[in-house]
Amino acid sequence: MSEPVPLAGRRRVTPEQIVDAAAALFAREGYHAVGTRHIADELGIRGASLYHHYRSKEEILAAICRRVTAEPVEETLPLLDDAGTPGTRLAALVRAHLHHLVRRRVEFLVGLQELAALTPEHRAEVESHRRHYQRRVRDTVAAGVRSGEFTVDDPGLAALALLDALNGTARWLDPDGPRSPHAVADVYVRMLVDGLLGRQG
Amino acid sequence: MSEPVPLAGRRRVTPEQIVDAAAALFAREGYHAVGTRHIADELGIRGASLYHHYRSKEEILAAICRRVTAEPVEETLPLLDDAGTPGTRLAALVRAHLHHLVRRRVEFLVGLQELAALTPEHRAEVESHRRHYQRRVRDTVAAGVRSGEFTVDDPGLAALALLDALNGTARWLDPDGPRSPHAVADVYVRMLVDGLLGRQG
């Protein structure tokens, strides 16, 4: 998130600040509803100045999406290679996944909703990362089924349901709300790993 | 869905056909990415002719959203008033909810993603229906907890997780794919009602 963005005044901006400001606007109003001038206003610069940092508005969107698809693969997925049973490893993934969703909430919403606005190349990149993530979760669920730790019928569907439940939190989980993300994570581990996946013991 | 829409040629259209065509386009490309001419092209009429049926593009969007928020409240929610335990009633709701998602798939995706494009009045209407639906599910979960049928810690979070898992299917469930919606519903009832909610017995 870098730092808070001023509302007006002439200044120098970084590519990071542009991505932050654009992500917040895209998440709230939608990519196509937000003009380049709108992004620039938020940063206190003129629309033309954006093009010194990015070659097009779509490149800004792609930067947002890249941030939010590469990170989980690089930072969260390795938890599935740690020691422990599939159940303990997936419990760790659930917590880390929710942590990531809170940290990158607006970027995540943009990446989820604005896929259609990406060029085919950029979209393919995002979808490839997402499929990879989903496949690793599914394989871990399947390992737990084989070892007898889980009791689901279809590891593929279970992985989809688990990830959809996790990702859905981005729409309503408020870090400053009554339920802290940490408390939600505790409940979700029980509901999803113990409940949905049917962890025994 | 009424009937298939021709690709070109001069014809008379109904408000239903406009909504169908617009919903498909909005779901695929996003509300703001689709022009009124684009919708008209799909129907084989001119852009101006749309304004005989709807006063604005946003009214078309509102009609799509109304269709997909009123229906579940009127058709699916009554299942929670039937006889049976909270578990059997929620199992029926899961099946009906998935059935609705398949039948109104594109409209549902639009209603989920384009809330920000609605006028405040139309958005309030949609959100009110949605909150009502969620509240009824939560209350039924809570009833099951009180009766000892379910074992979740937080009925509110459980309802959210359950609905997020259900709604997520709209993004990937393909009626013509390898898993039939009916088969998916069977698995989801087991995972969500027996698993996530911890139904005993």
Place this chain on the structure above:
DNA sequence: GTCTATATGCAGATAGAC
């Protein structure tokens, strides 16, 4: 109920000064 023609405004993007 659809058409042609058009009003009006803003979109993304570029050129070149400072």
Place this chain on the structure above:
DNA sequence: GTCTATCTGCATATAGAC
């Protein structure tokens, strides 16, 4: 690295003929 000025095109919506 940001600015002013501007290009070009398409957006939503309306007026009035058929």
